Amino acid sequence: MLTLLYTSCDPSSDSGSTGFMENVTAESVDAKVTPVVVNGKNTNRLVIENHSPITSQWSASQLAEDAVTSSKAYDTIYVTKLGENTVTMHCKNIGSDFTKDFNVNVDEISYLSAELQKRLCVEGSEGNYKSKIASIKGQPAQFGTEFDKAKVKVVQEIKEGVKGNVFTVENDNATLADWAITKDGANEPMATANLNDDKLMVVEPGHYTLTLTYTLANGSKDTYTVSTFDVEDLTTVPQLLQYLKGGENGDGTTTWEWSKKASSVWGNGPFGSGNKPQWWGVSLTDIEGQGSGKNGGAARNGTNASFTLDMNNNTATNADGTTLPIKLNVLEHKDASWDQGTITFPTVTNDKFVIPMGVNVNEGNAAFQKYYVLVSSDDKLVLTAAESNGANAWFYVFTKKTKK
Template sequence: MKNIIYALYMLVIVLVACDPIENRDSIGGAISADQLDVTATPIVVNGKKSNKIVLTNNSPVLSSWDYGLKISQKQCDTILMVVPGNATIAFTGLNPDGSKITKDLQVTVDELTYPVAPQWGYLCGSGQKTWVWDETASSCFGNGGYLGNNSPGWWALKIGELDGQAAGEGEGASMVFSTTGASLTKNYTNGTAASKGKFDFDMSKTTADGNGATWAQGVLTTSNVTVLCGISINEGKKNVNSYDILSLDNDKMTLSYHAPGTGGWGEAWFWLFRKAD
């Protein structure tokens, strides 16, 4: 029964594929990777390859397109790349017999013709960027007043004092933000293996201070990893995975966290980073 349902599903895919499919193997057969008819084509605007890519699968297989940030499982789709340059889109096809076939498609983006959030470039550069503590600031970690301070205003630590709070995450430690899988990798200095997870941001989640001015310009979230010293010390050093973005540009980033229910001038924590040299 399961095979019959799958065969009917594949028949529907063939009938509604982006282009007519001719001379294909019969339903139930399997094709090889060199028989795949799949393309990834940038839309050209004013003679330049834009960051809008048209994905087309004219083969009798189910689709999975891994383009770094996300995975599309549509037969045909249009996606946006968030940084210029060369990129690989990995296609995986699922045959009716359950076997998988793969093909890498190379694309080049000349310019970001179609708008994307600039924070991708701020965080990841042209594909990945390394961030470290901002030792040029008067302090780079500590607490202060929620909605009142923009950096540690009460208990403030310099870079040489951070290992006492999170071993291996002080001076010399780093974070790498990458557009590949929207990944965040934290590198330690004490021999601990690097930890890796994912990140996302939402710049619609702004926060105003008591006077109505913008205090936080968005929210950064992480999963399976935190930023360096990403803990709430007075909550049992629990991991923090959601941060207010107080400032972010190509060179510097300031993040903050407050416990749920915190009011103005209640306790907030602050992290100050800069891009690595």
């Protein structure tokens, strides 16, 4: 039986003699960061300690997720990169605030965070992770530093001999994957994905190039052009696309205006819950005043504002004439049980946006780039866009405008 010996060694520390009333400084703070050692190797589990009489907040940047933080005086955190990592101690003192960096070296990624497990498509516990990818299911899995092109697989959907618009992608390497498929002549990918076992869907025929940007455990990245593909027809037509095109007998365009039935047509609420404003909302009548103070004025944002989605040309046009390219991704979700996909405006600016009131009023009226579709039925369209904190969101309630 293999016995794992857990110890802590080679701490990155800074010690000083301090009393409770002393004015602790970066030079005198008694604190350290120590990697947990397994079988002689520094793992990515880090023990943080603060023995000084001072309030502290620890943070460590990650490769594929937000920084890990802790406000405890003694805790175990993690990093997700091999090699040198920096843990920052933010301290609030009697006289002033200061930060202190601790550098630690990681030899092995023994612990996989929930985000790494999701991206790598593995399951299990520390020291015993297994792949969930069908072709290598059950094989030991980890986050590593080797990449073999032969372990990348792509299958294009073909129905009745027609080359279709859905691609099943697989990366059997122990690396992170960022997939992108781009139509010839386009500046932005039509679809992206970031799981090692994933799918890509494009929404129009054409010639495409599929790339994989892989990230190794040491943080290095490279992009591999997997192949090019011809999409002859939409062998799978997303329901959302069909709806935005106006249905089976539509002309590929739909126009949307503020709902005349909703009590609130715009407002905020929690990101990831509900399908209308829940905390604070503005009625159709009052949206005129709100919209007049935003870029584009009442014409772009007010009571009579509207916008048209042209799914034939992948553009959106506000009634004031503002037109931008859009990207529909029916496979991108905050939560697949909550939203139906995303509509993204890659070239949006704070002055040039299409969705009425499409700005984050809590962050300087910065224009939103990505909207999640929450409702697309019965001539209704409800969108939401998240603030940068990922917790708050703005909701937009529209109804289809009758064509003349």
